[in-house]
Amino acid sequence: LDAEAVAAAETAQAGLVKPAGSLGVLEALSAQLAGIARACPPPVPAKPAVGVFAGDHGVLAQGVTPWPSDITFVMCNVFQAGGAAINVLSRAAGASVTVVDMGVAGPYAEGTGPGAELVSKKVRPATSDLAKGAAMSRDEAIQALEAGIAVADQLVDGGADLLVTGDMGIGNTTPSAALIAALTGTAADVVTGRGTGIDDETLALKTGIVASAVERIAEGADAIDVLAEVGGFEHAGIAGFVLGGAARGVPVVLDGVIAGSAALVAQGIAPTAIDYCVAGHRSAEPGHRIALEKLALRPLLELDLRLGEGTGAVLATPIVQASARILNEMATLESVMAGGQ
Amino acid sequence: LDAEAVAAAETAQAGLVKPAGSLGVLEALSAQLAGIARACPPPVPAKPAVGVFAGDHGVLAQGVTPWPSDITFVMCNVFQAGGAAINVLSRAAGASVTVVDMGVAGPYAEGTGPGAELVSKKVRPATSDLAKGAAMSRDEAIQALEAGIAVADQLVDGGADLLVTGDMGIGNTTPSAALIAALTGTAADVVTGRGTGIDDETLALKTGIVASAVERIAEGADAIDVLAEVGGFEHAGIAGFVLGGAARGVPVVLDGVIAGSAALVAQGIAPTAIDYCVAGHRSAEPGHRIALEKLALRPLLELDLRLGEGTGAVLATPIVQASARILNEMATLESVMAGGQ
Numbered sequence: 001l002d003a004e005a006v007a008a009a010e011t012a013q014a015g016l017v018k019p020a021g022s023l024g025v026l027e028a029l030s031a032q033l034a035g036i037a038r039a040c041p042p043p044v045p046a047k048p049a050v051g052v053f054a055g056d057h058g059v060l061a062q063g064v065t066p067w068p069s070d071i072t073f074v075m076c077n078v079f080q081a082g083g084a085a086i087n088v089l090s091r092a093a094g095a096s097v098t099v100v101d102m103g104v105a106g107p108y109a110e111g112t113g114p115g116a117e118l119v120s121k122k123v124r125p126a127t128s129d130l131a132k133g134a135a136m137s138r139d140e141a142i143q144a145l146e147a148g149i150a151v152a153d154q155l156v157d158g159g160a161d162l163l164v165t166g167d168m169g170i171g172n173t174t175p176s177a178a179l180i181a182a183l184t185g186t187a188a189d190v191v192t193g194r195g196t197g198i199d200d201e202t203l204a205l206k207t208g209i210v211a212s213a214v215e216r217i218a219e220g221a222d223a224i225d226v227l228a229e230v231g232g233f234e235h236a237g238i239a240g241f242v243l244g245g246a247a248r249g250v251p252v253v254l255d256g257v258i259a260g261s262a263a264l265v266a267q268g269i270a271p272t273a274i275d276y277c278v279a280g281h282r283s284a285e286p287g288h289r290i291a292l293e294k295l296a297l298r299p300l301l302e303l304d305l306r307l308g309e310g311t312g313a314v315l316a317t318p319i320v321q322a323s324a325r326i327l328n329e330m331a332t333l334e335s336v337m338a339g340g341q
Numbered sequence: 342l343d344a345e346a347v348a349a350a351e352t353a354q355a356g357l358v359k360p361a362g363s364l365g366v367l368e369a370l371s372a373q374l375a376g377i378a379r380a381c382p383p384p385v386p387a388k389p390a391v392g393v394f395a396g397d398h399g400v401l402a403q404g405v406t407p408w409p410s411d412i413t414f415v416m417c418n419v420f421q422a423g424g425a426a427i428n429v430l431s432r433a434a435g436a437s438v439t440v441v442d443m444g445v446a447g448p449y450a451e452g453t454g455p456g457a458e459l460v461s462k463k464v465r466p467a468t469s470d471l472a473k474g475a476a477m478s479r480d481e482a483i484q485a486l487e488a489g490i491a492v493a494d495q496l497v498d499g500g501a502d503l504l505v506t507g508d509m510g511i512g513n514t515t516p517s518a519a520l521i522a523a524l525t526g527t528a529a530d531v532v533t534g535r536g537t538g539i540d541d542e543t544l545a546l547k548t549g550i551v552a553s554a555v556e557r558i559a560e561g562a563d564a565i566d567v568l569a570e571v572g573g574f575e576h577a578g579i580a581g582f583v584l585g586g587a588a589r590g591v592p593v594v595l596d597g598v599i600a601g602s603a604a605l606v607a608q609g610i611a612p613t614a615i616d617y618c619v620a621g622h623r624s625a626e627p628g629h630r631i632a633l634e635k636l637a638l639r640p641l642l643e644l645d646l647r648l649g650e651g652t653g654a655v656l657a658t659p660i661v662q663a664s665a666r667i668l669n670e671m672a673t674l675e676s677v678m679a680g681g682q
Binding site for chain 2: 014016017018019020021022024025029074075078081083084085087089091092093196197205278284290300301303304305307309315318319321322326327329330331335336
């Protein structure tokens with residue numbers, strides 16, 4: 001981030017017509033946006049764009065979730081038609097929705113519907129079963145990362161000035177937990193949760209799978225090796241999306257535990273990319289807290305959301321915009337004292 | 342609330358195209374809005390209106406804050422001109438701002454500026470010093486409550502479908518702490534905080550004043566008696582605003598600790614009025630947590646805000662609107678399974 005713009009924002013905040021620090025998190029957020037934009041005041045983000053990265057998971061064969069893999073494909077069509085939660089919340093926030101097929105198992109057409117544009121970056125229909133071996137090859141991981149970067153580029157070229165991460169992938173809290181365990185050095189039973197709802201027996205199974213997958217990772221593996229071993233194609237896409245947003249100097253609002261685990265991969269590749277990230281919310285999934293601690297990000301919302309799709313992140317975008325508006329529009333103490341107001 | 346509409350909303354949420362319960366707090370909020378509107382889906386609030394209740398406090402003579410009383414008057418003019426934080430955040434949320442002079446010490450003109458309409462309901466220029474005796478008479482408390490009800494009526498008559506509470510009053514965390522201590526039976530040192538920033542010595546002084554003021558309250562005093570003894574005119578106005586909103590069947594989004602203490606007064610007068618309230622945020626002030634527990638409200642935001650004016654509440658309005666939109670716009674599982682999407 002641009003240290004001069006950050007310092008200018010902190011000075012400006014202290015001179016606005018309010019007690020110093022009284023806008024709490026909004027003040028730090030506005031300084032971050034100034035640092036990202038290399039300008040104080042920073043522009044108010046006007047064109048948020050949600051990227052919903054979708055993929056399927058070979059580990060479903062182990063029974064880690066009661067939901068069938070087909071749902072991933074079905075939901076992509078619901079996104080296109082405009083009836084999903086992410087569509088509703090994106091309309092409310094004035095955000096566009098782009099669905100990226102990173103590795104959906106079903107057949108899949110590109111095209112544009114009333115709810116979303118669909119983009120195919122399919123690496124392969126579903127990852128391999130991470131309970132039995134690497135989820136993908138290192139080459140595939142790199143291909144998926146590059147696809148995420150390309151989507152960020154495409155959206156920024158189209159005028160997006162705030163990127164918002166979303167995901168769709170039945171079973172994707174299993175690779176998320178494995179990524180978080182591996183990249184933060186946390187035990188599997190601490191980071192593995194119930195996803196969208198599983199019983200105790202399934203949770204024990206899921207935790208065991210996460211633990212043994214993480215054990216396979218070789219000493220000295222880098223973040224891309226970890227991603228290939230235990231990640232998902234949508235995680236790779238989101239990690240690339242974060243890297244791409246940071247490279248283009250655009251803030252990235254992260255959604256829940258899938259985004260948190262993907263951001264850890266981005267952090268492993270380029271630690272400063274996280275300076276461009278805002279944690280939109282904290283999900284109910286236990287691993288998300290661990291991921292946010294490692295990322296050193298404080299979530300804007302904590303509303304017990306556990307849907308994914310980008311719902312928590314897009315719900316937080318008005319707060320991000322509001323923080324920039326404060327620096328652009330509030331009167332200064334000096335102008336008020338001079339009778340300028 | 343209308344139990345039938347609440348039940349219909351809960352049933353509808355369970356049938357939307359997402360795992361049951363995965364939208365967390367948004368689901369309960371949407372059911373509350375349905376119960377308030379007596380309809381499912383509830384209308385999406387389209388015209389939020391912020392009422393900023395302003396008053397001064399005789400207790401300033403004791404030195405409970407370093408800020409001079411004049412600031413209350415100055416800030417009302419900043420609100421009118423449109424340069425305050427509440428103006429910026431209200432513009433972002435599409436909310437109107439009405440400033441109500443409940444008891445500002447300075448001279449004060451009614452009128453409309455680019456930032457806010459000013460309405461005079463001045464009971465008296467500043468309360469009496471609550472360290473020495475009752476802050477106001479019971480008749481004055483009733484007059485101020487009725488003024489708050491009238492402002493709610495006026496805004497709803499003007500088309501407002503979501504009321505948002507705001508406050509301005511140098512020193513008003515002192516009466517807030519006293520109201521919370523008295524109405525929840527909590528010790529003064531637990532509920533008294535640093536407001537917009539005071540040192541340890543001033544905090545000890547403030548806590549002592551709160552403790553002895555609360556001790557004066559007679560056994561069997563009702564909420565209006567408590568309000569008269571230790572409250573402020575803006576607290577009374579906000580309590581009336583809550584009662585007025587509830588009576589008109591309009592949801593009321595509460596701001597921070599001043600609103601929380603005022604809502605306790607409203608709860609004492611008419612407990613069901615709180616069913617119409619949404620806690621916009623939790624402020625950094627310690628008494629706010631105690632007030633919210635008594636009100637049984639969970640705050641939507643926790644961003645360390647401690648500015649008042651209505652800033653935390655108006656920042657939460659997009660979340661309130663989003664929860665209603667979910668029930669209005671999301672596709673059902675049934676329609677998706679039937680290929681309707």
